[in-house]
Amino acid sequence: MNWKRAFYTTAAIGAPFIALLAFGMTRDPRSIPSPLPGRPAPVFDRAVFAPGADSLLRLTVGDTVRLAAHRGQVVVVNFWASWCLACRDEHLDLSQVASQFAGKGVKFYGLLYNDQEENGTRWIADMGGQAYPALSDPGARTAIDYGLYGVPETFVIDQRGVVAHKYIGPVRADSMSRLLDSLLTATPTPADTPVRRALPTPGATP
Amino acid sequence: MRTTIAGLRGAALVAVGGLCLALTLGAYRVSHAQAAGSAASAAAALDTGATSWTAPQGIVVPALGVDTLLDKRAAAVSSRLRCPVCQGESIQDSPAELSSQMRTLVREQLVAGRTDAQIYEYFVQKYGQWILLEPKAEGINLLVYWLPVFFLVAGAAGIWIVVKKWTRPQLSSQHNAEIVNDSLTE
Numbered sequence: 001m002n003w004k005r006a007f008y009t010t011a012a013i014g015a016p017f018i019a020l021l022a023f024g025m026t027r028d029p030r031s032i033p034s035p036l037p038g039r040p041a042p043v044f045d046r047a048v049f050a051p052g053a054d055s056l057l058r059l060t061v062g063d064t065v066r067l068a069a070h071r072g073q074v075v076v077v078n079f080w081a082s083w084c085l086a087c088r089d090e091h092l093d094l095s096q097v098a099s100q101f102a103g104k105g106v107k108f109y110g111l112l113y114n115d116q117e118e119n120g121t122r123w124i125a126d127m128g129g130q131a132y133p134a135l136s137d138p139g140a141r142t143a144i145d146y147g148l149y150g151v152p153e154t155f156v157i158d159q160r161g162v163v164a165h166k167y168i169g170p171v172r173a174d175s176m177s178r179l180l181d182s183l184l185t186a187t188p189t190p191a192d193t194p195v196r197r198a199l200p201t202p203g204a205t206p
Numbered sequence: 207m208r209t210t211i212a213g214l215r216g217a218a219l220v221a222v223g224g225l226c227l228a229l230t231l232g233a234y235r236v237s238h239a240q241a242a243g244s245a246a247s248a249a250a251a252l253d254t255g256a257t258s259w260t261a262p263q264g265i266v267v268p269a270l271g272v273d274t275l276l277d278k279r280a281a282a283v284s285s286r287l288r289c290p291v292c293q294g295e296s297i298q299d300s301p302a303e304l305s306s307q308m309r310t311l312v313r314e315q316l317v318a319g320r321t322d323a324q325i326y327e328y329f330v331q332k333y334g335q336w337i338l339l340e341p342k343a344e345g346i347n348l349l350v351y352w353l354p355v356f357f358l359v360a361g362a363a364g365i366w367i368v369v370k371k372w373t374r375p376q377l378s379s380q381h382n383a384e385i386v387n388d389s390l391t392e
Binding site (some may be wrong): 044144 | 257258259290291303304307308310311330331332333334336
């Protein structure tokens with residue numbers, strides 16, 4: 001047997017596959033890459049079922065929250081459910097950051113995902129309250145609009161109405177604070193250019 | 207001379223391997239460029255709000271079994287969409303609540319007059335191409351379509367070469383001895 005030849009053959013056939021498999025190992029098969037960051041946030045009109053404890057964020061039960069009316073403001077949309085264990089981990093962090101940034105014009109909303117409003121209200125009471133209002137999402141329409149595949153997921157929408165960041169899993173206060181600070185200090189681009197220029201169309205003239 | 211030929215063969219094999227790797231990486235880069243391009247054009251085309259689906263006023267979605275044509279179309283579309291909370295299942299086959307809600311959305315959009323392509327595009331905008339059980343034949347996805355063909359051809363060629371080698375008439379040892387003797391006597 002010509003060992004040299006066998007080595008070259010194996011290397012030539014094997015190397016691309018090993019490279020491909022190595023690339024595959026860098027990816028989490030359970031994560032679904034979201035196309036939303038950098039693109040306009042899907043708008044929603046959703047009713048409030050829990051008012052929120054912070055005086056600056058509080059709304060009346062039954063009010064409708066319209067995302068389209070929040071242009072010029074940073075909005076945080078958190079999808080949660082009373083049956084979600086990981087939502088317990090982030091609850092205190094989110095409430096703290098919401099209160100901390102309420103005076104700076106940042107709005108926080110919790111959208112209930114595939115759950116009963118009564119369960120959501122009871123859960124908020126059990127957790128010692130929630131700084132920001134909770135909204136219902138019948139039929140998970142807004143959840144699907146946001147490409148949700150589990151809870152908790154949190155979307156941060158900038159002043160132009162563009163999704164700036166998506167958190168998958170529990171949010172930590174320090175990470176969220178840093179992001180909100182950077183969004184508030186960044187100079188907002190004019191409203192007529194709502195999409196980042198980081199996504200150029202191939203062949204398009206600049 | 208034999209060493210040179212073996213070296214050339216080795217080099218050729220390494221070149222083929224390198225080409226495969228380059229194609230793989232090239233396809234990956236192309237797919238990323240396309241994704242970025244399509245995201246930019248889609249984002250430019252869609253005003254805020256256009257990415258949300260709201261059922262038109264007064265729309266009535268028939269219950270299952272009432273409109274068999276609609277049921278068939280909805281089932282066909284739903285069969286090609288991946289359930290986000292399952293493992294390798296379509297929303298048509300999945301009993302998950304989210305899948306049921308997505309099926310309702312598909313029916314609603316069909317009744318509203320949207321085409322199959324528009325419905326797929328809606329879900330792709332939300333979940334990316336991951337949501338399609340059958341990936342689009344573009345970019346790195348082309349590997350899925352062409353690699354099996356490549357291996358089929360390469361495998362057939364390999365078998366042909368091996369079989370040809372096996373069936374090549376072998377020189378008898380007596381004949382070999384004659385050749386050696388002839389060369390020695392020369």
